[in-house]
Amino acid sequence: MPVTLKDISQRVGKSVPTVSRALAGFEDISPQTRELVQRVAAEMGYEPNITARNLQKQRTDTLALILPSANTLRFSDPFFSEFLSGIVEYIAQFGYDLNISTTDSEDELETYLRHLRSRRFDGFIVVRTKLQDARIDLLREHGVPFVAFGQTEANNDFHLVDEDGRYGVRQVVDHLVELGHTRLACIAEPTNLTKSHHRVQGFIDGLTAHNLPVDPNLIIETNFRQRSGRQAAKLLLELPEPPTALVACNDLLALGAMGAVQDHGLTVGKDISITGFDDILLSEYAHPPLTTVHQPASDMGSKVAEMLLNLIDGKPNEEKQVIIKPSLIIRQSTSAPSKGGEAP
Amino acid sequence: MPVTLKDISQRVGKSVPTVSRALAGFEDISPQTRELVQRVAAEMGYEPNITARNLQKQRTDTLALILPSANTLRFSDPFFSEFLSGIVEYIAQFGYDLNISTTDSEDELETYLRHLRSRRFDGFIVVRTKLQDARIDLLREHGVPFVAFGQTEANNDFHLVDEDGRYGVRQVVDHLVELGHTRLACIAEPTNLTKSHHRVQGFIDGLTAHNLPVDPNLIIETNFRQRSGRQAAKLLLELPEPPTALVACNDLLALGAMGAVQDHGLTVGKDISITGFDDILLSEYAHPPLTTVHQPASDMGSKVAEMLLNLIDGKPNEEKQVIIKPSLIIRQSTSAPSKGGEAP
DNA sequence: AATGTAATCTAAAACGTTTTAGACGTCAAG
DNA sequence: CTTGACGTCTAAAACGTTTTAGATTACATT
Numbered sequence: 001m002p003v004t005l006k007d008i009s010q011r012v013g014k015s016v017p018t019v020s021r022a023l024a025g026f027e028d029i030s031p032q033t034r035e036l037v038q039r040v041a042a043e044m045g046y047e048p049n050i051t052a053r054n055l056q057k058q059r060t061d062t063l064a065l066i067l068p069s070a071n072t073l074r075f076s077d078p079f080f081s082e083f084l085s086g087i088v089e090y091i092a093q094f095g096y097d098l099n100i101s102t103t104d105s106e107d108e109l110e111t112y113l114r115h116l117r118s119r120r121f122d123g124f125i126v127v128r129t130k131l132q133d134a135r136i137d138l139l140r141e142h143g144v145p146f147v148a149f150g151q152t153e154a155n156n157d158f159h160l161v162d163e164d165g166r167y168g169v170r171q172v173v174d175h176l177v178e179l180g181h182t183r184l185a186c187i188a189e190p191t192n193l194t195k196s197h198h199r200v201q202g203f204i205d206g207l208t209a210h211n212l213p214v215d216p217n218l219i220i221e222t223n224f225r226q227r228s229g230r231q232a233a234k235l236l237l238e239l240p241e242p243p244t245a246l247v248a249c250n251d252l253l254a255l256g257a258m259g260a261v262q263d264h265g266l267t268v269g270k271d272i273s274i275t276g277f278d279d280i281l282l283s284e285y286a287h288p289p290l291t292t293v294h295q296p297a298s299d300m301g302s303k304v305a306e307m308l309l310n311l312i313d314g315k316p317n318e319e320k321q322v323i324i325k326p327s328l329i330i331r332q333s334t335s336a337p338s339k340g341g342e343a344p
Numbered sequence: 345m346p347v348t349l350k351d352i353s354q355r356v357g358k359s360v361p362t363v364s365r366a367l368a369g370f371e372d373i374s375p376q377t378r379e380l381v382q383r384v385a386a387e388m389g390y391e392p393n394i395t396a397r398n399l400q401k402q403r404t405d406t407l408a409l410i411l412p413s414a415n416t417l418r419f420s421d422p423f424f425s426e427f428l429s430g431i432v433e434y435i436a437q438f439g440y441d442l443n444i445s446t447t448d449s450e451d452e453l454e455t456y457l458r459h460l461r462s463r464r465f466d467g468f469i470v471v472r473t474k475l476q477d478a479r480i481d482l483l484r485e486h487g488v489p490f491v492a493f494g495q496t497e498a499n500n501d502f503h504l505v506d507e508d509g510r511y512g513v514r515q516v517v518d519h520l521v522e523l524g525h526t527r528l529a530c531i532a533e534p535t536n537l538t539k540s541h542h543r544v545q546g547f548i549d550g551l552t553a554h555n556l557p558v559d560p561n562l563i564i565e566t567n568f569r570q571r572s573g574r575q576a577a578k579l580l581l582e583l584p585e586p587p588t589a590l591v592a593c594n595d596l597l598a599l600g601a602m603g604a605v606q607d608h609g610l611t612v613g614k615d616i617s618i619t620g621f622d623d624i625l626l627s628e629y630a631h632p633p634l635t636t637v638h639q640p641a642s643d644m645g646s647k648v649a650e651m652l653l654n655l656i657d658g659k660p661n662e663e664k665q666v667i668i669k670p671s672l673i674i675r676q677s678t679s680a681p682s683k684g685g686e687a688p
Numbered sequence: 689a690a691t692g693t694a695a696t697c698t699a700a701a702a703c704g705t706t707t708t709a710g711a712c713g714t715c716a717a718g
Numbered sequence: 719c720t721t722g723a724c725g726t727c728t729a730a731a732a733c734g735t736t737t738t739a740g741a742t743t744a745c746a747t748t
Contacts, residue, residue, distance in 0.1 A: 002461055015728045020706060031725060051404065052704030054395045055733050062443070067432075079420045088411075092446045099406070099443055102436050117346055117391030138700060226629075235606030285570075285599045287631025342444045348734060359698045365735060374696060399703050678737035 003046040011039050020056065061095055063087075063308060064121035066111060067102045068128065072257035077224075077252070078280040079297050080127075083149070084337045086218040086301020087125065094309055095120075109134055116144050123308045125149065129160075141229045145311040147304050151194050151321075159311060161304045165195055165277070169247065171276045173206025175291070175328060176245045180336045181273065185218040185243035187253050189230045199249045218243055220251070229256025235266050239268040244272060244337040251276035251283045254290055258333070272332040289331035300324060356384050367580040377409045386443040405650060407438055408429075408465035410455060411446045412472065421568070421596070422624040423641050424471075427493070430645020431469065438653055441468075453478055460488050467652045469493065472529040473504075489655040491648045495538050495665075500532065503655060504647045509539055509621070510546035510578050512590065512637040512670040516619045517550025517648045518634070519672060520589045524680045529587035531561040543593045543621065562587055566597070573600025581608050588616060588681040595620035595627045598634055602677070633675035644668060 008218075009016045014033060020039035022029045022085075054060045065087070088098050099121065103111035112135050115121060122145065126135055129150035140158060148160040159308045176184055186203040189196035200219065207214050220227040220235065229248055236243055237260065246261075250255035254276030258268050268274050269288040276283055276292035283290035303322055310317045355361045358377060366373045366381035367390075373381075419448055427513045443465065447455035458480050459465060465491065470479055475496035483490045484502060492504040492531070520528055530547040533540035544562050544563065544625065551558050566572040573592055580587055581604065590605075592598035598620030602612050612618050613632040620636035628636035645668055654661045 002463060006704080011646045016704090016728085017706075018727060020704095021727090024706085028614050028726060041555075045457075045461065047458055049399075049704050050464040051398045052733090053706075054724080055393075055735090056704080056706045058733070060395065078422055078425075081422070088444055088446055097443050097445050099441050100432055103440050112531055114391055116511055117389065118394045120394040121345060226625075252625075281570075282595075282626045282629060283628060285603070285630055287629075335627075345698090349736095350734080360734090361699085361736075362697060364734095365697090368736085372696060377696080393734050397736075399705090400734080402703070431723045 003044045004049065005039075005046075005301055005306045005334050007048060008037065008041050008044060013034055020294075024135060040208070044211075048296035058119070058193065059122050059312075062097045062099050062121050062304075063091060063123050063125060064099050064101070064115055065125045066108075066115065066126065066270055068105050068108065078276040079250075079295070082275035082297035082335055083301040084340050086303075087116070087168060087305045088301075089164065089298075090093070090302040090305040091309065096305075096309065109138060114139055116142055116180045122312050123147070125304055125308060131194050131197055132192075133194075143169050143330075145308060147308040149300065151198075153197075156321065157308050157316060159320050160323070161307065163295050163300070164325045165198040166205065168201030168277060168295075168328070169249070170206045170209075171326075171328040172247055172277075172291075173203060173210070175271060175330065176247070176275070176334065177206070177210045177212070178335060179273070182212055182337075183218070183241070183243045183244040184212070184245045185227055185236045186220070186249055187236075187246060187257060188219060188249045189224055189253070191221050196249060203247055224250065224252065226256035226259070229253030230260045231256075233260035234263070237261065237266075245270065245334070246274045248274065248276050251280045251290060251292055252277045252322050253297065254292070255282065258286065269333045269335050271338055272316065273337070275334060279329055283329075284331070286333070288333050289336040291331045292329055293326045294329045295326045296324065346393070347385075347388045348393065349390075352381065352385050352388060352390055355388070355685075356380055373444050373532065388619075394658055398553060400535045402463070403466050403645070403656075404464055405445050406441045407435060407467050407469060407649075408443050408445070408459055408471045409471065410452075411444065412449050413454065413486070420478070422626065423622040423639070426641035427471075427645040430642035430647075431649045432645075433624050433642075435650040437652065440649075440653065443564040448497075448584075453482060456482055458461040459472070460486055460632075461575040466656050466676075467491070469652060470634040474536050475541060476536075477538075489650040489652060491655065493644065493648055495542075497538065500665065503661060503664050505644055505651065505668070507539070507639050507644070508667050510549065510607070511548030512621060513593070513674070514550045514553075516635075516637060517547060517554070517568070519674065520591070520619070520678065521550070521554045521556070523589075523617070523678060526556055527587045528589045528591055529580045531573055531580075531590060531592045531601060532565045532596070533562060533593050534570055535565050540593060547591055568594065568596065570600035570603070572598050573597030574604045575600075577601035577604035578607070580668050581605065581610075584666055590616065590618045592618065592620050594637055595622045595624045595634060598677075599626065599630060602630065602634075614680050615679045615682055617681070619678060623673055627673075628675070630677070632677050635675045635678040636673050636683050637670045638673045639670045640668065 005016045019037050022034045023041060037141060098208050122344045123148040124139055124144060126146055126148040129148050129152055133155040136148060151160055151162050186200060188200050191197045191200060193295045202215055220232040222232045233246060246257050248257050254274050257274050261268050261272055266272050276290045278293045279294035283292045307317050349363050363381050366378045367385060401474045468483055468488060470490055470491040470492040473492050473496055475497040477496045480496060495504055495506050530544060532544050535541045535544060548558055564576040566576045577590060590601050592601050598618050601618050604618055605612050610616050621635045623636045623638035627636045630633045651661050
């Protein structure tokens with residue numbers, strides 16, 4: 001049913017390669033032929049069979065992004081959606097598509113291996129890097145173009161884009177200390193993720209810089225979503241000497257924490273300060289609006305995409321590693337401690 | 345570099361088709377050969393070249409979802425993310441991938457045409473249906489498998505999944521009238537979208553059923569995001585006789601409206617009631633938590649995917665049209681009107 | 689010894705494109 | 719009149735797989 005080069009070739013009485021070359025605008029085709037072929041192709045509604053072209057060209061114009069599935073699916077995270085959106089918008093300009101698939105964390109490596117051996121993708125985008133990340137080792141070994149969103153613990157000798165989470169949280173701590181807080185707690189995502197690790201580092205940095213003690217009981221490692229934030233905050237509030245400020249490592253955790261604080265009959269932004277990270281839409285509309293750290297999610301997505309396309313085309317990238325400094329957004333969930341806060 | 349059937353064939357001393365058939369487990373291959381081939385293939389790390397297979401099989405195991413781009417990108421809408429996530433999770437089980445691309449609304453039809461002629465996708469998912477939807481006509485004409493998320497105005501003779509938005513908003517209106525409201529306003533998305541149209545219909549249904557007048561000035565058609573909600577609410581509040589309840593047609597609009605109400609020095613859930621639609625994460629954490637209509641976004645995604653895969657495989661679908669009834673979630677953004685509400 | 693049958697395998701073609709290498713005719717220069 | 723160069727085109731091969739149709743061998747039946 002669909003029109004092929006052969007159909008055109010028969011119609012214009014030229015060989016298939018001639019038609020192909022005419023459409024591609026090669027110089028060794030006479031202007032008349034070229035014109036004829038292009039006219040007929042348009043008339044017949046010819047559209048190249050991408051699969052056949054891919055097979056011949058050994059490239060697919062498709063990028064892969066493999067998500068850890070189900071339990072901790074990041075898809076519904078607003079920050080991540082924005083990031084994705086940045087990628088899709090950017091690559092669309094160059095005729096690339098994004099292919100999204102999922103995998104259980106147990107089969108993660110196999111999935112990557114399968115996908116890269118299947119030669120179905122020109123490049124990979126790795127999200128949510130871990131301190132030790134076998135996926136990156138794998139892609140590197142195989143020499144496949146990829147760009148990571150996030151770093152690993154060491155040997156970051158690959159193309160990546162990252163936030164400076166350490167700096168971001170440090171800003172938060174500075175802000176809180178300036179307000180007069182001396183007893184801060186941190187609610188962290190799983191710290192095998194580099195991102196999370198950095199954020200916690202920023203927290204510790206901040207305390208140390210202000211000569212405040214780092215109390216391990218005030219750093220709770222938990223999960224990603226509100227529920228975890230709520231639970232963590234509950235624990236913290238029930239301590240004999242509860243903190244006056246909660247530094248949550250993402251906005252969802254902060255929201256959960258806000259719920260727990262309200263359950264305790266306290267008022268966020270007055271009795272206790274809470275901060276988030278990411279500046280998702282929600283944080284502006286929370287009650288009270290959340291002091292948080294803003295990241296240009298969509299831009300980071302575009303940047304990752306840009307670097308990856310360069311890599312695929314063998315073009316140089318200005319920088320191999322792009323680290324983006326986030327900015328503190330002060331809203332109403334933070335204020336001076338109301339009582340019991342020991343001045344430094 | 346990557347291993348092909350030919351490599352295996354040379355290694356085991358059998359022809360390429362034999363290797364292919366052995367791996368596929370055909371009966372006309374001796375058990376010994378089959379075993380040998382499979383062992384060697386595993387040893388060599390063989391993974392089929394999907395592109396080559398696709399070309400031969402004339403299918404791609406890939407579904408397409410084309411998003412209207414930029415200006416009104418739905419990607420970052422939490423509801424839509426959930427929906428997507430439902431699709432991806434479902435099709436992953438059957439080895440399908442989802443390909444996401446974008447298009448400007450002017451080239452929308454061309455993009456569809458190009459994609460379907462390129463034979464790169466086994467089926468299409470159409471989102472955000474319009475009352476008159478040329479995309480659907482196009483896909484139908486070409487006999488391409490597709491499932492729509494949403495209906496059109498007439499002749500819905502295709503596979504689709506939809507919410508019953510009319511019913512959903514009707515529930516909202518009933519709830520508000522029960523509380524004693526008699527002057528309700530509606531903040532709508534662009535009503536060329538079927539979804540939006542239905543929701544407004546539900547609003548009108550409700551008023552009519554309770555013998556309340558339908559005042560066109562109290563139905564504002566606007567856009568999708570908070571900003572639009574805010575503007576619309578502002579207009580409504582400045583009316584000589586402002587409404588006591590605002591029925592927003594999605595949660596983001598409701599949030600915007602809440603902002604406008606607060607700007608006016610009024611308290612949401614006390615001085616004025618506000619409702620949303622979709623029950624995105626945000627709505628639970630808004631201030632005050634938003635009364636809204638819940639939809640199983642992820643399930644709807646799975647359902648669309650399920651129907652589409654059936655369609656592609658020529659399997660029958662139980663129902664051609666699945667309409668899902670949403671449910672009202674009452675939170676604290678609605679209450680009896682404080683003053684001036686004329687009892688019916 | 690011819691015939692039929694089953695088991696196992698493979699040659700050839702196909703999917704639709706692009707690339708490579710070279711064919712063919714025309715024309716100008718020697 | 720030959721040689722070389724140019725302009726235009728195409729045959730053949732390639733990408734890696736699967737399908738089709740048939741070949742080959744071994745074995746049992748008559």
